[in-house]
Amino acid sequence: MKALLPFLAVVFLVLLVIAGVKAAGLYFVFGVLVPYAAAAVFLLGFVYRVVKWGKTPVPFHIPTTCGQQKSLPWIKPNGIENPSGTGGVVIRMLLEVFLFRSLFKNRKTKMKGEYLTYAWAPWLWLSGMAFHWSFLFIVIRHLRFFFQSVPVPVQAIEHLDSILNWGVPALYITDVIFLAAVTYLFLRRVTLSQVKAITLPADFFPLFLLFGIGASGVLMRYYTRVDVVGVKELVMGLVSLHPAVVSGIGTIFYIHLFLISTLFAYFPWSKLVHAGGVFLSPTRNLSNNSRVVRHVNPWSYPVKVHTYEEYEDDFREKMKMAGVPVERE
Amino acid sequence: MYNGGKIIAGLTIFLGLITFPIYYSVGKANPHPNPSLDTPVINQMKVKHCVESREFMRANHMRLLRGWMKTVLAGKGCVYVSSTGEKYNMSWDTCWNCHSSKKQFCDRCHNYMAVDLPCWKCHSEPNT
Known part of the structure; x- marks a missing residue:
């Protein structure tokens, strides 16, 4: 049930495009208005989210650590697992962002007979890496539609991606990896009971959406071909802010474009915004220097205190009369 | 903040x-890449047409040529019957006959899209 609703939502989006483009002929709406609106929602939403996070105070100094803290000179500190300065934080953050190091360290706790065992379980890390990196390659490859003369690095990545030279047009390795990874990420949510229990419709929707984007792209490239020169003309019109409707592009392209627009518009308001959030995680971006630098809670306000000296001043005579020792006569 | x-x-x-x-x-x-159709043979055509429709060729020419290659290599003859019933020889010469300049025709869109072609690794291209 948790999967059905997001699935139907994606199916509905596809049917919406078929109805809008094929039946009603709203090429301007689906080719120009929707992409522009999605881009605007994405950019403004992303800024809104990051600024909102920036305004959120961090009351406590909470870096997560799993290594020796810097202490006495003869104890070797672990500069990455327990960073004591900015350098360590930067290295740890880069490893987290590019290699998902915390996922890599995942262990599965299990009883093996009478022993408690901790087995390395890298499958989420592996599929996550496969998904994110192939997606990055796919996005870079698509930049050939965004520049009048295609930049050399984009050409190089495309060449690398199609290096198997299977078929015409050549198979992209990342297309296979992307769809396989998304499929695995979906399957783990419906087969592993613990993961299934904590899965929400908002976890399934992006997976179906991404699968829809990948599948429509694969269909468009390898089966239902479209006029790519027309597609590039449309995209160049959009990025040069002189949008024009280009005729003769198949409906499958508008499905692809609409699902991507949905992804972009959905991005800042969903779990997908972890792309920005990872940089703003206090457990990751703080160095463990709380014994060197005092972390002031931004919520703290000046508290009115009544010191012992003031207390003694107030009650000195009475204290003396009662025989209570005083510090100052 | x-x-x-x-x-x-x-x-x-x-x-x-x-x-x-x-x-x-x-x-x-x-600028649109504008593959040039200004060749002597095309100019002489009364009804300008390719092997298949313009829309089909724009999207599928590479698969058509690939299909030709496979058919010829498999020894299944070299005559292509188009959807309009016309017969064509499955050969680059059929293409070059009309599109006599690779630079003015093929390269225009291929460069525009930065397509990485395997064609010319084996096949020769016309000199013009």
Whole structure:
């Protein structure tokens, strides 16, 4: 049930495009208005989210650590697992962002007979890496539609991606990896009971959406071909802010474009915004220097205190009369 | 905002990167690659047509040629019957007969889209 609703939502989006483009002929709406609106929602939403996070105070100094803290000179500190300065934080953050190091360290706790065992379980890390990196390659490859003369690095990545030279047009390795990874990420949510229990419709929707984007792209490239020169003309019109409707592009392209627009518009308001959030995680971006630098809670306000000296001043005579020792006569 | 300087710097870099294609392309002309059909043979045609319809050729010419290659290599003859019933010889010469200049025709769109072609690794191209 948790999967059905997001699935139907994606199916509905596809049917919406078929109805809008094929039946009603709203090429301007689906080719120009929707992409522009999605881009605007994405950019403004992303800024809104990051600024909102920036305004959120961090009351406590909470870096997560799993290594020796810097202490006495003869104890070797672990500069990455327990960073004591900015350098360590930067290295740890880069490893987290590019290699998902915390996922890599995942262990599965299990009883093996009478022993408690901790087995390395890298499958989420592996599929996550496969998904994110192939997606990055796919996005870079698509930049050939965004520049009048295609930049050399984009050409190089495309060449690398199609290096198997299977078929015409050549198979992209990342297309296979992307769809396989998304499929695995979906399957783990419906087969592993613990993961299934904590899965929400908002976890399934992006997976179906991404699968829809990948599948429509694969269909468009390898089966239902479209006029790519027309597609590039449309995209160049959009990025040069002189949008024009280009005729003769198949409906499958508008499905692809609409699902991507949905992804972009959905991005800042969903779990997908972890792309920005990872940089703003206090457990990751703080160095463990709380014994060197005092972390002031931004919520703290000046508290009115009544010191012992003031207390003694107030009650000195009475204290003396009662025989209570005083510090100052 | 806490650590506003760092956050705004990071955000600016991100926004700058993601909108780069827009301010790189805005205000520049976007000329259509315009593959040239101005060759003697095409000019003599009364009804200008290719092996298949224009829409089909634009999207599928590479698969058509690939199909020709496979048919010929498999020894299944070299006559292609188009959807309109016309017969064509499955050969590059059929293409070059009309599209006599690779530079004026093929290369225009292929360069525009930065297509990495395997064709000319084996086949020779016309000199013009």
